[in-house]
Amino acid sequence: MINLVKKSGEGHMEEMRIVALNGNLGYGYDVQSLEAGLSLKPQLLGGDAGSTDAGPYYLGSGTALVKREQVHRDLSNALIRARAAKIPFVIGSAGMAGGEPNLQWVKRILIDIAREEGLHFKLATIHAEIDKAEICKALRNGSITPMDDVPELTQDSVMQSERIVGQMGTQPFANALAAGADVVLAGRSCDTAIYAALPIARGYDPGLALHMAKIMECGAQCAIPLAPNDSLLGVIRQDHFLIRPLAQHRICTPDSVAAHTMYEQGDPLVIYEPEGRVDLDQAEFEQIDRQTVRVSGSRFTAAPRLRIKLEGARRIGYRAFTIAGVRDASVIRNLDVIESTVRGAVRRNLSVAVKDADFRLEFTYYGRDAVLGELEPDRHIPPREVGVLIEVIANDQLTASYVLSLARSSFLHCPFEGRKTTAGNLAFPFSPSDIEAGQVFEFSAYHLMDVDDAASLFPIEYEEV
Amino acid sequence: MATLESLADVLRSKNAGPFQITIDIMFEKNDDYRRVLEAGVLTSERIARLYKVVPEKVRIIPFDRVRAIKITLPRRWGTRGSGSGFDRDVYGAQQHGPLCGLEIP
Numbered sequence: 001m002i003n004l005v006k007k008s009g010e011g012h013m014e015e016m017r018i019v020a021l022n023g024n025l026g027y028g029y030d031v032q033s034l035e036a037g038l039s040l041k042p043q044l045l046g047g048d049a050g051s052t053d054a055g056p057y058y059l060g061s062g063t064a065l066v067k068r069e070q071v072h073r074d075l076s077n078a079l080i081r082a083r084a085a086k087i088p089f090v091i092g093s094a095g096m097a098g099g100e101p102n103l104q105w106v107k108r109i110l111i112d113i114a115r116e117e118g119l120h121f122k123l124a125t126i127h128a129e130i131d132k133a134e135i136c137k138a139l140r141n142g143s144i145t146p147m148d149d150v151p152e153l154t155q156d157s158v159m160q161s162e163r164i165v166g167q168m169g170t171q172p173f174a175n176a177l178a179a180g181a182d183v184v185l186a187g188r189s190c191d192t193a194i195y196a197a198l199p200i201a202r203g204y205d206p207g208l209a210l211h212m213a214k215i216m217e218c219g220a221q222c223a224i225p226l227a228p229n230d231s232l233l234g235v236i237r238q239d240h241f242l243i244r245p246l247a248q249h250r251i252c253t254p255d256s257v258a259a260h261t262m263y264e265q266g267d268p269l270v271i272y273e274p275e276g277r278v279d280l281d282q283a284e285f286e287q288i289d290r291q292t293v294r295v296s297g298s299r300f301t302a303a304p305r306l307r308i309k310l311e312g313a314r315r316i317g318y319r320a321f322t323i324a325g326v327r328d329a330s331v332i333r334n335l336d337v338i339e340s341t342v343r344g345a346v347r348r349n350l351s352v353a354v355k356d357a358d359f360r361l362e363f364t365y366y367g368r369d370a371v372l373g374e375l376e377p378d379r380h381i382p383p384r385e386v387g388v389l390i391e392v393i394a395n396d397q398l399t400a401s402y403v404l405s406l407a408r409s410s411f412l413h414c415p416f417e418g419r420k421t422t423a424g425n426l427a428f429p430f431s432p433s434d435i436e437a438g439q440v441f442e443f444s445a446y447h448l449m450d451v452d453d454a455a456s457l458f459p460i461e462y463e464e465v
Numbered sequence: 466m467a468t469l470e471s472l473a474d475v476l477r478s479k480n481a482g483p484f485q486i487t488i489d490i491m492f493e494k495n496d497d498y499r500r501v502l503e504a505g506v507l508t509s510e511r512i513a514r515l516y517k518v519v520p521e522k523v524r525i526i527p528f529d530r531v532r533a534i535k536i537t538l539p540r541r542w543g544t545r546g547s548g549s550g551f552d553r554d555v556y557g558a559q560q561h562g563p564l565c566g567l568e569i570p
Contacts, residue, residue, distance in 0.1 A: 052483050055548020055555045149484045149522070149539035150546075258531045259475075259491060266481040266537040268528040285530070316550055362551050371559045375516060375541060377566060393550050443483045443546030 023219035023228030025049035026066030050093025060313035060441030062101030098188025124176035128187025169274035173197030191217035207300030222260035254285035312445030324426035359394035
């Protein structure tokens with residue numbers, strides 16, 4: 001392994017080293033990898049804790065996808081070591097969605113760890129929920145733009161939202177670090193801001209910094225073997241950056257790093273961030289030792305004005321569902337007939353107080369076309385077994401469970417032409433068979449908002465822990 | 466003739482934000498990459514038919530550097546955003562299916 005650490009020159013930093021803990025706080029990482037990274041004396045340790053990947057529920061409900069024990073483990077190993085190394089530890093998109101309850105949940109865990117371990121530090125908490133009145137005002141001023149394939153934002157969808165967060169860019173992080181925060185805990189953040197804020201503030205090229213950050217935010221996902229649950233090193237210099245996995249058995253290659261650049265991105269050649277865009281068509285990727293890739297040529301163009309991405313979630317109802325198997329070939333042949341008979345039976349037997357508009361009942365057939373629906377090219381091939389998902393979303397839990405119960409019993413005993421399996425059409429794996437799944441949300445906002453002052457949108461609270 | 470699935474080394478789909486799906490088709494060998502690109506099979510019209518969307522909504526972007534073709538289109542399920550009512554694939558991770566069997570001359 002070549003020595004990656006260049007000596008800092010007189011009054012001028014030749015390089016900045018940053019360690020990414022992993023791809024998602026709570027997914028775990030190898031403590032040896034983290035220690036290997038910290039032994040290189042990095043200037044910052046970062047971790048991304050959130051995403052919209054798992055859907056709108058976490059923003060709507062204010063809860064996290066990962067469990068407290070997972071976050072406690074990942075945070076404590078990192079916090080203890082970051083404090084010992086006296087380097088800032090930066091966490092973005094706290095608690096998955098980065099809303100206020102998500103942020104407070106992670107903050108409580110962080111403070112518990114500090115007490116347990118006797119750690120003291122200056123904590124900056126950056127809030128990311130945006131006032132609905134502010135968004136309505138922006139809507140009236142025409143300064144809201146939908147992302148591609150997203151419906152127009154309306155005042156109703158703003159007001160019906162459980163909460164709306166903004167994805168903060170690098171500025172709030174840079175402000176917190178400049179104020180001397182040892183630990184920065186931020187609500188919803190651009191993944192890149194966690195890792196790019198410090199290098200940009202220290203004068204490194206924003207194109208390189210944002211591109212490096214974009215690769216780092218998934219941990220060692222850009223390595224071979226790939227792992228969102230392992231640590232990664234980024235080293236930024238004047239005209240290039242280096243990416244290296246911190247576990248000895250992983251490597252980065254020009255292909256693995258370049259390929260990761262296009263992951264989950266609509267456009268493989270451009271990264272869009274609040275600060276501007278990074279064009280990658282001239283980017284070059286070069287292997288410089290067994291594990292390390294050197295990247296150069298990422299070009300930054302500043303945005304004419306700052307735009308913040310909004311994410312909102314609204315509750316659309318409550319879910320109840322059941323799953324059951326079918327093995328009988330005549331049931332499988334008659335699924336569509338059974339489904340329409342069941343719909344009729346449910347409507348006939350439901351109380352007149354429950355209106356059609358109060359619920360939606362749907363049937364999904366695993367083994368036939370559950371994943372692709374009408375896009376399934378092979379849906380004409382009769383499967384040997386089918387998994388039936390019966391799902392209801394209603395205005396309240398009681399109605400959802402009530403409709404499901406009727407649909408389940410009607411399906412189990414549904415008659416059809418040529419039926420031989422007269423004791424029951426379904427094999428239930430569980431008792432009880434019906435699951436009350438609680439609140440259902442949808443994204444009510446996924447729009448860009450023109451912003452004059454990022455600092456006022458994302459207030460920072462400082463405290464000594 | 467060969468299927469797209471047999472020529473590609475990575476064939477995956479994933480959300481690109483909650484309202485779009487992005488499909489990555491990556492090739493180990495440059496010959497296979499060029500063969501698929503030049504076959505003219507991956508057109509926005511063809512993909513629009515497979516996914517039942519209008520061709521204007523399909524973006525196809527080749528990325529020579531990693532021998533990859535990226536296709537981005539609106540979600541067909543969970544059209545009120547990933548995880549909305551009766552979505553079929555919250556992460557969008559299994560939506561490449563209609564492309565697997567495409568015949569490449």
